[in-house]
Amino acid sequence: MARIPDGPVTPIQMNNGQWYNPFLGDFDLEKCALGNTTWLHNEKLITSRDAIEYELRKYEVKIAMKKIELYSGLYDLIQNTQFRRFFQVSIDSFFS
Known part of the structure; x- marks a missing residue:
């Protein structure tokens, strides 16, 4: 688990193996049952829906900009005559 920052926490992208524990304190396993609403949530990790949607x-x-950059590089590679000669394809076969 990632350490929660001392300052304000804003919605940010984290990798799948890293996240903040949204709970404070220990769990009372006697209360672990369907419908239990006694969890003690970390208030620093609660924000508005608008803030989350904005960050998303x-x-x-x-990500869209990164895709454009990668597609641009791919287009440049396809335009390269040596690449086309190596794979024995014409530019028309790519874009028709």
């Missing part, structure tokens, strides 16, 4: 949109744009 920013991440979506970042």
